[in-house]
Amino acid sequence: MNKTIPLTxxxxxxxxxxxxxxxxxxxxxxxxxxxxxxxxxxxxxxWALLAFSSCFLYGRMLLKLRGxxxxxxxxxxxxxxxxxxxxxxxxxxxxxxxxxxxxxxxxLVTMTLLPTxxxxxxxxxxxxxxxxxxAGLMPIxxxxxxxxxxxxxxxxxxxxxxxxxxxxxxxxxxxxxxxDFFTDGDFYGGSFxxxxxxxxxxxxxxTIKQAKLYQxxxxxxxxxxxxxxxxxxxxPVMTFGREMSSQLTFPFVSKMDSIYQYWIVLENLTAIFMSxxxxxxxxxxxxxxxxxxxxxxxxxxxxxxxxxxAVVTVIIYIAAELIPEWRDLEKWVFNSYFLRFxxxxxxxxxxxxxxxxxxxxxxxx
Amino acid sequence: xxxxxxxxxxxxxxxxxxxxxxELNDLFKDSFDYxxxxxxxxxxxxxYLCYFATLSLNSxxxxxFDEDESSLAIRLKEYEGTPISEGDTKKCELALCSGSAVLFxxxxxxGLILDLQEVQQRSLDSPFTETVLQGPLYAFNENxxxxxxxxxxxxxxxxxxxxxxTVGRSTNTRIFVIYCADVVDESCLAQVKKLLTxxxxxxxxxxxxxxxxxxxxxxxxxFPKAILTERPDRVTSDLxxxxxxxxxxxxxxxxxxxxxxxxxxHSPEDSYVNPxxxxxxxxxxxxxxxxxxxxxAFYVALTSINVxxxxxxxxxxxxxSREGVPYPVFIETMLMLIMIDFITEAGTRLPKAISSTVTMxxxxxxxxxIIQANIVSNLLVIIVAATAIANFIVIDYQMGLxxxxxxxxxxxxxxxxxxxxxxxxxxxxxxxxxSLESFGTPYLTSLLPRKGGRK
Numbered sequence: 001m002n003k004t005i006p007l008t009x010x011x012x013x014x015x016x017x018x019x020x021x022x023x024x025x026x027x028x029x030x031x032x033x034x035x036x037x038x039x040x041x042x043x044x045x046x047w048a049l050l051a052f053s054s055c056f057l058y059g060r061m062l063l064k065l066r067g068x069x070x071x072x073x074x075x076x077x078x079x080x081x082x083x084x085x086x087x088x089x090x091x092x093x094x095x096x097x098x099x100x101x102x103x104x105x106x107x108l109v110t111m112t113l114l115p116t117x118x119x120x121x122x123x124x125x126x127x128x129x130x131x132x133x134x135a136g137l138m139p140i141x142x143x144x145x146x147x148x149x150x151x152x153x154x155x156x157x158x159x160x161x162x163x164x165x166x167x168x169x170x171x172x173x174x175x176x177x178x179x180d181f182f183t184d185g186d187f188y189g190g191s192f193x194x195x196x197x198x199x200x201x202x203x204x205x206x207t208i209k210q211a212k213l214y215q216x217x218x219x220x221x222x223x224x225x226x227x228x229x230x231x232x233x234x235x236p237v238m239t240f241g242r243e244m245s246s247q248l249t250f251p252f253v254s255k256m257d258s259i260y261q262y263w264i265v266l267e268n269l270t271a272i273f274m275s276x277x278x279x280x281x282x283x284x285x286x287x288x289x290x291x292x293x294x295x296x297x298x299x300x301x302x303x304x305x306x307x308x309x310a311v312v313t314v315i316i317y318i319a320a321e322l323i324p325e326w327r328d329l330e331k332w333v334f335n336s337y338f339l340r341f342x343x344x345x346x347x348x349x350x351x352x353x354x355x356x357x358x359x360x361x362x363x364x365x
Numbered sequence: 366x367x368x369x370x371x372x373x374x375x376x377x378x379x380x381x382x383x384x385x386x387x388e389l390n391d392l393f394k395d396s397f398d399y400x401x402x403x404x405x406x407x408x409x410x411x412x413y414l415c416y417f418a419t420l421s422l423n424s425x426x427x428x429x430f431d432e433d434e435s436s437l438a439i440r441l442k443e444y445e446g447t448p449i450s451e452g453d454t455k456k457c458e459l460a461l462c463s464g465s466a467v468l469f470x471x472x473x474x475x476g477l478i479l480d481l482q483e484v485q486q487r488s489l490d491s492p493f494t495e496t497v498l499q500g501p502l503y504a505f506n507e508n509x510x511x512x513x514x515x516x517x518x519x520x521x522x523x524x525x526x527x528x529x530x531t532v533g534r535s536t537n538t539r540i541f542v543i544y545c546a547d548v549v550d551e552s553c554l555a556q557v558k559k560l561l562t563x564x565x566x567x568x569x570x571x572x573x574x575x576x577x578x579x580x581x582x583x584x585x586x587x588f589p590k591a592i593l594t595e596r597p598d599r600v601t602s603d604l605x606x607x608x609x610x611x612x613x614x615x616x617x618x619x620x621x622x623x624x625x626x627x628x629x630x631h632s633p634e635d636s637y638v639n640p641x642x643x644x645x646x647x648x649x650x651x652x653x654x655x656x657x658x659x660x661x662a663f664y665v666a667l668t669s670i671n672v673x674x675x676x677x678x679x680x681x682x683x684x685x686s687r688e689g690v691p692y693p694v695f696i697e698t699m700l701m702l703i704m705i706d707f708i709t710e711a712g713t714r715l716p717k718a719i720s721s722t723v724t725m726x727x728x729x730x731x732x733x734x735i736i737q738a739n740i741v742s743n744l745l746v747i748i749v750a751a752t753a754i755a756n757f758i759v760i761d762y763q764m765g766l767x768x769x770x771x772x773x774x775x776x777x778x779x780x781x782x783x784x785x786x787x788x789x790x791x792x793x794x795x796x797x798x799x800s801l802e803s804f805g806t807p808y809l810t811s812l813l814p815r816k817g818g819r820k
Contacts, residue, residue: 114785117782131796132799135800150791265675265676266676271784278792279791286796
């Protein structure tokens with residue numbers, strides 16, 4: 001049962017949008033606002049272009065797989081030791097990414113909604129994602145379509161509502177270009193928002209048709225992602241001003257707190273935003289866990305998926321518990337950008353080159 | 366009669382040393398309604414007729430007094446019925462239990478089975494569990510043949526096929542699997558046939574029990590995987606959409622499968638009314654489902670954990686209504702929800718004449734008294750009443766029961782983590798639903814693509 005059927009462009013699109021919904025709303029705005037003194041749209045556009053090129057690389061790599069699974073192909077092309085060397089950083093990166101994502105969200109929940117609830121309990125939400133990941137890829141996709149309507153739909157509605165009380169003049173400078181963000185660690189620290197397609201690519205096999213759809217779905221999603229990220233950053237800036245926004249740890253959450261409309265029955269939209277974010281986050285963690293297991297079972301085929309998943313989930317849960325405080329989380333986000341770059345460019349680049357070389361060799365022989 | 370006699374003599378000549386008479390008498394020796402009577406002689410051999418007086422319609426057999434003046438004996442003169450068949454002891458035992466009669470010669474190993482079955486059944490009536498607002502007013506009854514005929518009368522095509530099997534070591538219950546060969550999902554059909562063939566149980570009493578036996582995944586049984594319906598129009602429209610139907614002898618409910626989540630929210634009337642009205646009604650049903658699932662939970666969350674989420678005026682009003690209530694919000698809500706479920710259950714189980722009184726006493730008198738006694742707030746009474754009404758909007762009885770259970774789940778979530786807890790419970794529900802399959806079809810199949818059926 002639950003046999004894998006071809007993914008549609010819409011499904012890839014919804015997964016990508018959910019990824020942005022889960023990751024861009026709380027930590028990212030503060031990082032990006034602090035990364036430059038010039039126009040804020042400049043680093044967003046730079047990241048969008050980088051994401052586009054990474055997505056293009058992954059798309060080309062998936063086309064080369066011709067419906068076969070990613071890890072076995074890498075192992076057969078490069079040999080097992082080289083493949084493990086290539087995939088190990090990805091494994092570590094995914095585990096770390098899930099840990100940081102989980103802990104940062106539960107930390108935010110503690111700060112805003114449930115100050116007395118222990119993190120030990122809140123971090124337990126990962127087990128719901130783990131159960132979904134254990135059910136397989138198709139349940140994740142089916143859940144994503146529902147969560148997309150509920151979670152992403154709510155976030156987009158909140159973004160529209162959030163534009164009330166915004167003033168264009170506070171969003172500037174608009175045109176005084178500055179490239180100072182290239183030298184700022186915050187700019188690189190924010191790279192995690194732009195790599196949803198990496199996890200989707202990991203859940204291959206994709207047929208050639210799907211690999212083409214992958215590119216198309218992700219490109220459309222990238223456009224919506226840029227708009228969403230722009231809103232997440234500009235809405236608080238255009239409300240509180242640049243100076244004040246840069247002082248806030250969670251500018252967008254603060255904006256949600258400040259919304260008052262007579263026709264909205266609820267007074268505190270933070271709870272709604274957090275709930276919608278949690279929906280996206282649970283789904284994205286399930287997707288990441290699935291990607292993680294795809295790599296692990298590819299390298300070590302004898303590993304039982306359910307037991308492997310249980311062990312990894314417990315490890316992540318304990319790791320999320322052991323992070324002492326928020327500042328350590330931020331440090332990790334800043335310092336792990338090289339792993340993200342590796343996952344975005346180096347890994348698909350090397351794989352693509354290896355596959356290309358092998359196919360040429362086979363063609364020549 | 367001459368053909369019957371020829372067959373009878375063939376039994377005698379071919380298998381003269383059998384013990385069918387002794388074996389049948391031994392098998393049914395303590396049954397008061399078992400009749401085994403000698404009806405005459407044929408070629409110096411005694412002819413016996415066995416049947417159950419309570420199951421067989423013996424007016425189909427016509428007897429005559431023997432014309433031989435020396436003795437006063439009776440003999441079989443005429444038989445009205447379907448073609449006769451021959452069977453050994455096991456087959457004869459089963460035939461007798463099904464209401465047939467067995468005619469044999471003493472000493473033969475096999476007997477002739479005469480179909481005298483008299484089926485006890487209701488006449489066609491309106492459905493009891495599904496109110497018909499528009500559409501055919503008759504429903505299935507307990508007779509398998511009648512139910513199959515009702516379907517055949519509505520789909521007049523050679524593509525309508527029926528596969529028969531029996532389930533149950535003791536009950537030998539007949540089961541029909543009906544489908545339209547040109548549109549049916551072949552893998553689903555093969556899966557169902559395999560499950561029914563391999564089913565090893567003592568007996569089954571109803572289609573609901575059969576559905577439970579067909580569902581092999583023990584932890585995935587919360588939601589119904591097939592539709593139980595009494596309405597032939599619902600069955601035929603689903604057959605034309607590529608689903609298959611299981612009819613069980615003795616049950617007035619047909620089992621339609623595979624069923625996806627949205628199927629339980631559609632009524633057959635949706636196809637008979639204006640499409641705009643149909644969309645409106647479906648929206649109402651989904652709203653009712655949401656209200657039923659989350660309204661009591663939101664009351665708990667917004668009055669205990671996320672007090673600041675609500676408008677100040679509403680929060681103050683809620684707090685004022687709880688003034689004097691000694692229990693925490695969670696306990697108060699659980700108390701009222703359980704109370705309303707008691708009333709619902711009592712109203713369902715009691716005879717109609719008493720149930721209305723119970724509902725009145727429970728709903729109005731108890732509600733008023735419980736507020737005056739300051740045990741619960743009046744706001745909660747409104748919420749619980751709205752929840753109960755919303756629950757009755759659910760079309761499918763099985764799904765309504767599941768909804769009743771799930772609201773407790775979200776209330777617990779709300780008591781633990783407020784709004785976030787409710788959303789977490791809903792996420793878990795979505796994850797669970799996305800993992801379910803109904804006989805190979807994903808339970809959360811989208812509404813938009815066609816789910817099989819004629820192209």
